[in-house]
Amino acid sequence: MYAQMVTSEATQDDPEKLAAFQARIDAGEKIEPKEWMPEGYRKTLIRQIGQHAHSEIVGQLPEGNWITRAPTLERKAILLAKVQDEAGHGLYLYCAAETLGVSRDELTEALLAGKMKYSSIFNYPTLTWADIGAVGWLVDGAAIMNQVPLQRTSFGPYSRAMIRICKEESFHQRQGFDIMRKMATGTDAQRHMAQDALNRFWYPSLMMFGPSDKDSVHSAQSMRWKIKMNTNDELRQKFVDQTVPQAEYLGLTVPDPDLRWNAEKGGYDFTEPDWSEFFEVLKGNGPCNAERLAARQKAWDDGAWVRGGLMAHAAKQAAAPVAAE
Amino acid sequence: MSAEWPLWEIFIRGQHGLNHRHVGSLHAPDAEMAMRHARDVYTRRNEGVSIWVVPSAAITASSPSDKGPMFEPSQDKVYRHPSFFDIPDEIGHM
Numbered sequence: 269m270y271a272q273m274v275t276s277e278a279t280q281d282d283p284e285k286l287a288a289f290q291a292r293i294d295a296g297e298k299i300e301p302k303e304w305m306p307e308g309y310r311k312t313l314i315r316q317i318g319q320h321a322h323s324e325i326v327g328q329l330p331e332g333n334w335i336t337r338a339p340t341l342e343r344k345a346i347l348l349a350k351v352q353d354e355a356g357h358g359l360y361l362y363c364a365a366e367t368l369g370v371s372r373d374e375l376t377e378a379l380l381a382g383k384m385k386y387s388s389i390f391n392y393p394t395l396t397w398a399d400i401g402a403v404g405w406l407v408d409g410a411a412i413m414n415q416v417p418l419q420r421t422s423f424g425p426y427s428r429a430m431i432r433i434c435k436e437e438s439f440h441q442r443q444g445f446d447i448m449r450k451m452a453t454g455t456d457a458q459r460h461m462a463q464d465a466l467n468r469f470w471y472p473s474l475m476m477f478g479p480s481d482k483d484s485v486h487s488a489q490s491m492r493w494k495i496k497m498n499t500n501d502e503l504r505q506k507f508v509d510q511t512v513p514q515a516e517y518l519g520l521t522v523p524d525p526d527l528r529w530n531a532e533k534g535g536y537d538f539t540e541p542d543w544s545e546f547f548e549v550l551k552g553n554g555p556c557n558a559e560r561l562a563a564r565q566k567a568w569d570d571g572a573w574v575r576g577g578l579m580a581h582a583a584k585q586a587a588a589p590v591a592a593e
Numbered sequence: 594m595s596a597e598w599p600l601w602e603i604f605i606r607g608q609h610g611l612n613h614r615h616v617g618s619l620h621a622p623d624a625e626m627a628m629r630h631a632r633d634v635y636t637r638r639n640e641g642v643s644i645w646v647v648p649s650a651a652i653t654a655s656s657p658s659d660k661g662p663m664f665e666p667s668q669d670k671v672y673r674h675p676s677f678f679d680i681p682d683e684i685g686h687m
């Protein structure tokens with residue numbers, strides 16, 4: 269997902285306090301920033317929300333790649349609005365993380381130093397216009413699978429950020445599907461591009477949910493704390509079940525020869541992605557890791573004088589009336 | 594200059610006649626920029642007709658540990674609610 273393989277932090281708090289905290293969560297209460305919380309809860313959330321925020325920001329890069337080359341002015345305006353939304357999602361999430369006692373600049377610096385991650389999916393290139401369709405349809409589609417249940421997460425600021433984000437996401441998925449539909453019903457060359465985009469984005473989209481975590485202690489702890497609402501396998505299955513009929517509607521073929529409906533379980537059987545590829549991408553060896561981080565580093569460095577200059581201006585303005593007296 | 598832009602709390606009046614409501618926060622160097630950012634971050638889909646921006650540092654919040662003494666005293670004053678009083682049926686609406 270946008271936050272993949274977040275390991276939960278060990279907690280060494282007073283067992284009585286821990287039990288009372290767990291009881292609040294079990295009762296469906298929201299935890300607010302200034303209230304007592306276990307150190308492990310705080311640290312795991314900073315890592316998870318931070319990673320989610322970084323993904324929203326880095327996720328602008330593959331789509332931003334096509335803004336100047338969108339096929340029509342309308343598509344360009346739509347894509348611009350979509351990418352602008354993602355910037356907003358990043359900001360909502362950084363603010364949620366900041367309520368836990370970390371600053372936005374610290375989070376950005378941790379990302380640039382390679383100490384924090386973003387979703388593996390954004391390390392794949394967007395080679396054709398159809399990829400922009402595939403990203404909206406599949407990548408935002410997978411993100412929605414994960415974000416809808418997270419609206420009920422136990423941490424108040426995270427839950428509220430998710431509610432805002434979910435309101436905006438279905439536009440993202442629909443605009444992507446709309447691009448795919450146009451391409452899939454277009455010329456042979458366009459249909460070919462649409463199929464090629466699906467071929468390349470299918471398995472990386474399945475990887476977004478992370479490897480199976482049914483036996484992971486970290487996931488179990490996060491689920492008890494309602495930081496994580498479903499297992500990775502549950503969400504992946506849901507995503508496949510939702511997406512396969514949509515691909516059929518488009519007349520496209522999901523690149524999985526072993527994909528078939530399993531009436532007994534009421535879902536599709538499908539091939540797992542290549543997890544060794546996933547781990548390589550997480551390690552920094554995906555097709556675009558270096559390019560993405562370099563773009564973030566450049567934006568951070570090139571923006572330094574603007575951030576500093578505006579602060580200096582604000583300080584000068586604040587001092588001005590006093591100096592005039 | 595490495596000082597991080599300060600945090601601002603954003604309040605938006607969704608429609609004429611309603612109160613401003615807290616919608617979130619953002620970073621900005623000063624009030625003017627906070628206003629511009631608030632417009633871009635929080636009103637991309639007609640969410641508001643008016644914006645307030647307030648430096649987060651200017652807000653004094655009640656402390657979670659005072660929740661009991663602050664709010665419990667009102668719980669046993671049920672007579673503050675109109676439903677506490679029986680009004681005879683003959684009287685009708687009051």
Ligand SMILES: [Fe+2]
Binds near residue numbers: 324353354
């Ligand atoms: Fe997003």
Ligand SMILES: [Fe+2]
Binds near residue numbers: 354411437440
């Ligand atoms: Fe999105």
